[in-house]
Amino acid sequence: MPTPSSPRPAAFGMLVLMLVLAALDQTILSTAAPVMARELPGHWPIAWVFSAYLLAATVVITPYGRLADLWGRKPVLLLAIGLFVLGSLACGAATDLRQIVLARALQGTGGGGLMTLSLLAVADLYPPEQQGPRKALLGATYGVATMFGPxxxxxxxQGLSWHWAFWINVPLAALAAAVLARTLPAPKAPAPAARGTVDLLGALLLALALVALLLATQQARLGLPAWATAGLLAALGVKCALGFLWRQRRARHPLLPLSLFARPAYAAAATIALATGVALYAAVAFVPQYLQAGLQLSPTASAWHLAPLMAGLTLAAVASGRLLRAQWATATLARLASAAMLLAFALMGAAVRWWPDAPLALSVALLPLGAGLGLAFPVVTAVAQRSAPAQHLGVAMAVPVMLRSLGGAFGVALLAALLAHDVAAQLPQLPGPQAWRGAYAHGLQQVFGGGMAAALLAWLASRWLPARRAVAAAG
Incomplete structure (x- = not known):
């Protein structure tokens, strides 16, 4: 056990702090984004402040894991913090929507490493028998911070300006970097099996695929050159995606070992992770905009209406962890989670259709969504850890985080395009000063329909999870 003078408590405290900042940055803009959309000039979709961060984080998650194997966790974690700080400064200094989206991408290249590397760094501080409770504490901290983000x-x-949603990261992250530089153990030489190179070509193909497909979803609104049609961008994205898969089959040290997905339980957990990313951001990215722009609520008031989502997520995540330790089957928990998410989106769709002027009805409907997400997150982590071979454990734990970010990024982009199309079609049919609110409420029904599809996908995937008790599955 560490003594009072041991650097472990200080180092662990800074890991908690960085995890808090990473969690806050995923949801803090849910209430700030509508204000940014009103104040910043430009035609880029405001939903891309979520997509750009999540896409960048998605691309770098597995390279960070590989670099940690080669260089050690300490220098790679400090690199991630440095990029996160630079991105935060650039976001706070942005003067138009294009700049904020690009700055969020830079911030995401740092933020993508904070979650995975913070968990990995625990192994440098504590022996295996002491790591479990501390990783659980990090997970609980992540959930609580997410809850308070909006x-x-x-x-x-309301008190300062939206710029401070980014600038607040700078002194806190700088403090964490200074303490971790002094207290984290020096990196050890990598094991012979871990030596090699990072698959830069694979990372480049993945980045090109994601960017091209994202641009294809909003090609008409971005003022791109005439030759950059949506069809061409989509074809380029698909071609790069296929190239990425081809590269992963042949690379000596792939970013994403495809053999993991030959295991049904792991493939199911990965699919559920993707679906939960869509479900989470379908609410976080669009509900506050409706509450503020449609119902004229203040940013703080709209944040309180998101509290049931975050409270349900945190409480259900704690309950899910306890149920897994009590040997509940992962398939059972995943089905309960999927059913709760499906119910939530059905209730939200009913709320904006039948009670569009009652934000409380929408707020109450967010509670089962949070509960479903909270039940699902620990299940995905547990199944990924138990079903992966030892030599791929690090990347196996990172992939669900990557897929959740990917689901959020593309879910937001696609649902934003669907929402914009539906609002444009409905506006001419709705007379009066409240036409935009009515059109947006109608469009939200389409968004919540997309959330229901994601929940149904998670329910279908749960059929391939272990139906026996969790401890038995672990053995």
Whole structure:
């Protein structure tokens, strides 16, 4: 056990702090984004402040894991913090929507490493028998910070400005970097099996595929050259995606070992991770905009209406962990999670259709969504850890995080395009000063329909999870 003078408590405290900042940055803009959309000039979709961060984080997650194997966790974690700080400064200094989207991508290249590397760094501080409770504490901290993200964003916007949603990261991250540089153990030489190179070609193909497909979803709104049609961008994205898969089959040290997906339980957990990313951001990215722009609520008031989502997520995640330790079957928990998400999106669709002027109805409907997400997150982590071979454990744990970010990024982009199309079609049919609110409420029904499809996908995937008790599956 560490003594009072041991550097472990200080180092662990800074890991918690970085995880808090990473969690806050995923939800703090849910209440700040509508204000940014009103204040910043430009035609880029405001939903891309979520997509750009999540896409960048998605691309770098597995390279970070590989670099940690080669260089050690300490220098790679410090690199991620440095990029996160630079991105935060650039976001706070942005003067139009294009700049904020690009700055969020830079911030995402750092933020993508914070979650995975913070968990990995625990192994440098504590022996295996002491790591479990501390990783559980990190997970609980992540959930609590996520819960307070919208409220923090609303408070900063009303009390200061949206710039402080980014600038607040700078002194805190700098403090964490300084303490971790002094207290984390020096990196050890990598094991012979871990030596090699990073698959840069694979990372490049993945980045090109994601960017091209994202641009294809909003080609008409971005003022791209005439030759850059949506069809061409989509074809380029698909070609790069196929090239990425081809590269992963042949690379000596692939970013994403495809053999993992030959295991049904792991493939199911990965699919559920993707679906939960869509479900989470279908609510976080669009509900606050409706509450603020449609119902004229303040950023802080709209943040409080998201509280049931975050409270349900946190409480259900704690309950899910306990149920897994009590040997509940992962398939059972995943089905319960999927059913709760499906119910939530059905209730949200009914709320905006039948009670469009009652934000409380929409707020109450967010509670089962949070509960479903909270039940699902620990299940995905547990199944990924138990079903992966030892030599791929690090990347196996990173892939669900990557896929959740990917689901959020493309879910937001596609649902934003669907929403914009539906609002444009409905506006001419709705007379009066409240036409935009009515059109947006109608479009939200399509968004929530997409959320229901994601929940149904998670339910179908749960059929391939172990139906026996969790401890038995672990053995």
């Amino acid at each position: 409220l923090a964003g609303g408070t900063l916007v």
